[in-house]
Amino acid sequence: MSLSHGGRLLSVRTPLIQSLRNRTPDIRRKDIPHWKRAVVLELTKPVYKDPNEGKHPSEFCKKQIKNLSKAVKEINPFEEILAKEVFEKIDNAKLVAIFHKYSMTQAGLFAARLQLNKINLQYVHHNNNIMRLAFTGTKYEAVLKLYESETVTFVSDQLNVTKLLKLEKKIRGLLLLGGVLEGRLLSVSELKQYAALPSLDVMQAQVVHTLSSAAQLISQNLVAQQVELASLLGRHIANESTPLEEANDSTPS
Incomplete structure (x- = not known):
């Protein structure tokens, strides 16, 4: 078969296709290895049985074993006593400040404690295990999310939020x-919003002024009609008494 193009004959080549039929491997029967390989496999076969043979991978997961060891860990009675003391300090305090501690020396931490002590913030010595024992199952359980790394806590019986944010x-x-x-x-943003609020005395004065202005407005609305009626009656009496006085003055004595 040929085609003509520009006066020339072009030959067309048809590809030769031959189908082959492959044998499907039998995966149920293992291939017999070479003799030398079979000898090496026999020599390297483990003598002792694998302890994890026949187990699910989740049973020997290192992370799960670590969590189980933490759960089984016994609670130290002395830590329970310290946890109760820490909970009482935080529950009785008006202000609790929680800080993340960077890498610093004990001298640097002592200097920071002195600065915070000037605004009546006392340092609470603890570790994360004590805080978990103190707050688990209480109203402060949400605070435990902050005690995942190096954390220090200060308490105060005064609401020195503005001084705390400045310092x-x-x-x-x-x-x-x-x-x-x-x-x-x-949170920190909520503490800043609280610090921006006026003092309690100013807010109480504003509330008293609002309540008193409303009471004054109500009393004025209630008395307005009576005052207007009294003024109209006074004018009416004044208008009637004026002609009588003029008539009395005009009559001869």
Whole structure:
């Protein structure tokens, strides 16, 4: 078969296709290895039985074994006593400040404690295990998310939130994570919003002014009609008494 193009004959080649039929391997029967390989496999066969043979991989997972060992770990009675003391301090405090501690020396931590002590913030010595024992199952259980790494805690019986935020910028090695204000967990942004609020005396004065202005407005609305009626009656009496006085003055004595 050929085609003509420009006066020339072009040959067309048809590809030769041949189908082959492959034998499907029998995966049920293992191939017999070479003699030397069979000898090596026989020599390297383990003598002792694998302890994990026949087990599910989840049973010998290292992470699960670690978690189980933590759960089975016995609680130290002395840590329970310390946890109760820490819970009482935090529950009775008006302000609790929780900081993340960077890599710093004991001298740097002592200097930070002195600065925070000036605004009546006392250092609470603890570790993460004590905090878990103190807060698990209580209203402060949400605070445990902050005690995953190096964390330090300070408590105060005064609401010095504004001073705390100003001093926190000057302290190196400590980062404020959040706090507990009168039993309520607050983030750093919420603490800043609380610090921006006016003092309690000013807010009480504003509330009293609002209530008194409303009471005055109600009393004015209730008395307005009576005052207007009294003024109209007074004008009416004044208008009637004026002609009588003029008539009395005009009559001869």
